[in-house]
Amino acid sequence: MDVFNIWLPIAEIKFSVILLLSIGFCVGTLGGFFGVGGAWIVTPALNIFGFNMSFAIGTDLAHIFGKSIIATKKHSKMGNVDVKLGLISIIGSIIGVELGAQTIMFLEKVGDVGMVVRWIYMVLLFGLGIFMVLDYLKATKAESSTDSDTGATPTKGTPISQKLYSIKIPPVISLPASGIEAVSFWVIFAVFMLTGFLSGLLGVGGGFILLPSLIYLIGCPTAVAVGTSLLCVLFMGGYGCFSYAMKGRTELIAAMIMLVGAAVGAQIGVLATRYVRGYGIRILFAIMIILAGISVALKQAYAMLETPWLGTIAGIVVLGAAGSMTLLIFLKLLRGAAAEKKQAF
């Protein structure tokens, strides 16, 4: 319907307002719930519906910046943001991203790195997704045996984070907001440099790497990992927004409209974390990144076989996954709120 189409002066295209609001809403919900920017959803979505690729990335980064402010503020009110950890993550990530980008520059001189990057991306998405699914299954099994046998409470952090806590290189800091009593600053710094390096290498925002790292390597509670990851995404989004706008690849009007949709979605996503326990968030995140991995695999197949319909299917997979997951999160929120209301009476 033409009435909902507006002219975007910088991108120089006509685009549907409803579509922008819908994309914003979906990615806002997912961002608030998982603590990710969601560039891997918005960029292909805008691109499929007519945005030039570089404009899609720039506009997406601008909206991610605004959305992260909204979601981080909300998570902060719920006690889900570890500011100290977030600040270390920003410094570590910036250095890591730069190292990753420099590595890409070096590899480009050697040959075509596009294919290699996509393979690493796929391995990372499938690897993390499968690891998180297995961890969920293990925890569910352990929980049922704990309930029936001893009634013992699970230990804080994860087995990997416990090992990392034992490395006591000074300065050793405490992170009360994450429930971590003592951990070496350098261990945390190294973890964030590694995640930043992977982000820079793959050319992605890094929320999907940061969230599992905060949970499994640092040992944050899942909700704190979501909030803290968003704080990092906020700074990265701010930098990306400015950088792409300076290159003339940001459509401000489209980003503003998407932000309106994302603002509503982010509220839903953040509130839903209140009603879904940590492992619930983890398993949904694992499903989401496995689906993203399938989408990247289809893109890889498209690049190798040069069959355009594979590229279209890749877009449909990622958009379908985003839409379905948004609906699922919304239903979880409704169910949780209804149960809470019932309990109150």
Next chain:
Amino acid sequence: MNVKRIIPLVIMLVILLLIVFCAVIYAQDHEEQGTLAHKVNTESLSGISLFLAILYNEHRLFYALGTTISMAVFGILIALSVDFILAHFGLTISKMEHRE
């Protein structure tokens, strides 16, 4: 206001300024390389669209700063408005218990 709450905000502000500073240097570097050559057509535009297009064509640094700041301000305004509306209906957000 509690001093302990101000310190992280000051640190965040300093980091943000550093990022903007680095971005400006980076952007100037790109300007020299001629990546700002792209101009949009302003003939059929009016109002806010025309204003943005002129800013984009002639003052790219201000366009970039304006985009970044307006996204931040818009985000903060929406966050505050939603909080206000929810509080009006008695829906206030409080600290939650973390369950794994």
